[in-house]
Amino acid sequence: MTNGMLLPVWSLTLRELVRFVRQRSRAIGAFLQPVIFWVLFGTGFSESFRMQGVEGGPSYAEFFLPGIAAMIVMFAAIFSAISVIQDRNEGFLQGVLVAPVPRTAIVFGKLCGGTLLAVLQGLLFLGLAAALHLAGLVPDVRWNLSFGSVVGTIAFLGLMGFALCGLGYMFAWRLDSIQGFHAIMSVLLFPMWLLSGAFFEAPQSGWLKWVIAANPLTYGVAGLKRVMASDAAAVAHLPSMALCVIVSVAFAVVCVGIDVAMTRKQRVSN
Amino acid sequence: MSAPAIRVEEVSFSYGERQALQNVSFVVQSGEIFGLLGPNGGGKTTLFRLLSTSLPVQAGSAFVFDHNLASQPDAVRRVIGVTFQSPSVDPKLTVRENLIYQGHLYGLTGAALRKRADTLLTRLGLQDRASDITQTLSGGLKRRVEIAKSLLHEPRILLLDEPSTGLDPGARHDLWRYLHQLRTESEVTVLVTTHLMEEAERCDRLGLLNLGELVALGTPDELRTSVGGDCITIRTTAAIGDLQRRIHDRFHVDVQEIDGALRIERTDGHELVRDLVSAFPQEIKSVSFGKPTLEDVFIQRTGHRFWDEQSRMGN
Numbered sequence A: 001m002t003n004g005m006l007l008p009v010w011s012l013t014l015r016e017l018v019r020f021v022r023q024r025s026r027a028i029g030a031f032l033q034p035v036i037f038w039v040l041f042g043t044g045f046s047e048s049f050r051m052q053g054v055e056g057g058p059s060y061a062e063f064f065l066p067g068i069a070a071m072i073v074m075f076a077a078i079f080s081a082i083s084v085i086q087d088r089n090e091g092f093l094q095g096v097l098v099a100p101v102p103r104t105a106i107v108f109g110k111l112c113g114g115t116l117l118a119v120l121q122g123l124l125f126l127g128l129a130a131a132l133h134l135a136g137l138v139p140d141v142r143w144n145l146s147f148g149s150v151v152g153t154i155a156f157l158g159l160m161g162f163a164l165c166g167l168g169y170m171f172a173w174r175l176d177s178i179q180g181f182h183a184i185m186s187v188l189l190f191p192m193w194l195l196s197g198a199f200f201e202a203p204q205s206g207w208l209k210w211v212i213a214a215n216p217l218t219y220g221v222a223g224l225k226r227v228m229a230s231d232a233a234a235v236a237h238l239p240s241m242a243l244c245v246i247v248s249v250a251f252a253v254v255c256v257g258i259d260v261a262m263t264r265k266q267r268v269s270n
Numbered sequence B: 001m002s003a004p005a006i007r008v009e010e011v012s013f014s015y016g017e018r019q020a021l022q023n024v025s026f027v028v029q030s031g032e033i034f035g036l037l038g039p040n041g042g043g044k045t046t047l048f049r050l051l052s053t054s055l056p057v058q059a060g061s062a063f064v065f066d067h068n069l070a071s072q073p074d075a076v077r078r079v080i081g082v083t084f085q086s087p088s089v090d091p092k093l094t095v096r097e098n099l100i101y102q103g104h105l106y107g108l109t110g111a112a113l114r115k116r117a118d119t120l121l122t123r124l125g126l127q128d129r130a131s132d133i134t135q136t137l138s139g140g141l142k143r144r145v146e147i148a149k150s151l152l153h154e155p156r157i158l159l160l161d162e163p164s165t166g167l168d169p170g171a172r173h174d175l176w177r178y179l180h181q182l183r184t185e186s187e188v189t190v191l192v193t194t195h196l197m198e199e200a201e202r203c204d205r206l207g208l209l210n211l212g213e214l215v216a217l218g219t220p221d222e223l224r225t226s227v228g229g230d231c232i233t234i235r236t237t238a239a240i241g242d243l244q245r246r247i248h249d250r251f252h253v254d255v256q257e258i259d260g261a262l263r264i265e266r267t268d269g270h271e272l273v274r275d276l277v278s279a280f281p282q283e284i285k286s287v288s289f290g291k292p293t294l295e296d297v298f299i300q301r302t303g304h305r306f307w308d309e310q311s312r313m314g315n
Helices: A005-020 A023-045 A061-089 A092-097 A103-134 A146-170 A179-197 A207-214 A214-228 A242-263 B043-049 B073-079 B095-105 B112-123 B140-153 B170-188 B220-226 B240-251 B269-279 B294-302 B311-315
Strands: B006-015 B016-027 B033-037 B059-064 B081-082 B159-160 B189-194 B205-210 B215-220 B230-237 B257-258 B259-267 B284-290
Touching: A005 A061, A005 A103, A023 A103, A061 A092, A061 A179, A061 A214, A092 A214, A103 A242, A146 A179, A146 A242, A146 B095, A179 A207, A179 A214, A179 B311, A207 B294, B016 B043, B016 B205, B016 B240, B033 B043, B033 B112, B033 B170, B033 B259, B043 B059, B043 B095, B043 B159, B043 B189, B043 B205, B073 B081, B073 B215, B095 B112, B095 B140, B095 B159, B112 B230, B140 B159, B140 B170, B170 B189, B189 B230, B189 B311, B205 B220, B205 B294, B215 B294, B220 B269, B220 B294, B230 B240, B230 B269, B240 B257, B240 B259, B240 B269, B259 B269, B259 B294, B269 B284
Parallel strands: B033 B189, B033 B205, B081 B159, B159 B189
Antiparallel strands: B006 B016, B006 B059, B205 B215, B230 B259, B230 B284, B257 B259
């Protein structure tokens, strides 16, 4: 018999939130960088950017908005993964591992905490973007702000957050240094975001098209674009909504499954 | 008496090629303070990790109150409290928060948990620091938080890995007084690993670990008595092998060479000391004589000194 799942998951999740609030620089850094990116790139690319085949299509700031939200989720997931390494190095993890807690709860506590922070930061950014837009600081951005769109936005931010936290955990679980994780971040996670259609559209042909199609994050970003779009024609070329949901869910399930298996198998010496 | 608190049967463990434990067997009775004494690298921490369910049982079997470590880790986890050598406290949380989150992992909640946390904070003298962020605490205080954490769910066995690491002598003394108090008042069985002789002296029974093997088992008194009468250690300026042979030829005693000194165990050693000094006045630089210590037990069982013990006694 094991203790229930909910209490440890809830408790470990809450701990992630408390630690986040206590590390103010982390909160500010994770939040300000995307805002700066969005304003600078949005302004810088506003002249040169033209959406393929869409006359009077979105500005770059509009195109980039869901991509930046995805980037925030990516950074939150990276911080979540780094916290796995910190928990191990600071010793906290060893105490959790000798507690009568289902190993699944340990994984879910970490991932739920990371996902919740990702979604909250994403929404905070989108709210701020709306404020900047209203203040006239960014070029024209059209945006579907219906109830359904907001719910869909939260759902896709959450799905991407869970999958990316799960992906980060997979690497962080085996690493004992944050430096080591930086390599994973630069060669895997950041390119993954870059090649998801978040920063630039997938080309019509060539190898890049296939890399982007094979990237599971592409479908999260596409889903987010679909729910946020005010003009259906602007997102018609993206993968269908059904495909976006299926791939995003599958991505999350696979990552979490591997995390749970790894956590069950490896008993940790600190 | 019911089931023994801990039963270890022919347990071996290896990290890849390196054999860390070889056929270790012992029993800890309920209510005992049992010490695992040995030099660093002797296998203490590996054994501690096995018993705390941090490492899997590879060979042999181990039981905690009849719960099998290999097949019932959660049952074991429920009855053990674990104090790690490097504390498992979350440095970003306050002292009280550390206890509350720990309680949740053991299924404790609400008012009962808060009351239990407050009781432990008071018992360990942490009530004034309850709202402090844990990373601002000194090493000794962090250790106390760690112990409070491990006692929160009222474990029947407390496992401590080198608990006095980083503690000053006063704090170390307090810790041991508290462990004895726990045993008396709450009938908690204590298993502690240490490389400090003075700590080992405070245990009811000891297991001596060297290179992964249990080389001695018994109460500190039993172990000392097993050595024989007195221990004489001779340092010489002359060729050591030569002096060893000459002492042996003349007095017909066993002379061991340990790390550049000669060592003799003997009843009525004081007479031998006198005879030795008059027989080899030139060769002998110094002679020390004493009742056997746990270090002598260690030397006798392993044939080498409990290395770097001298430097560590002071820390």
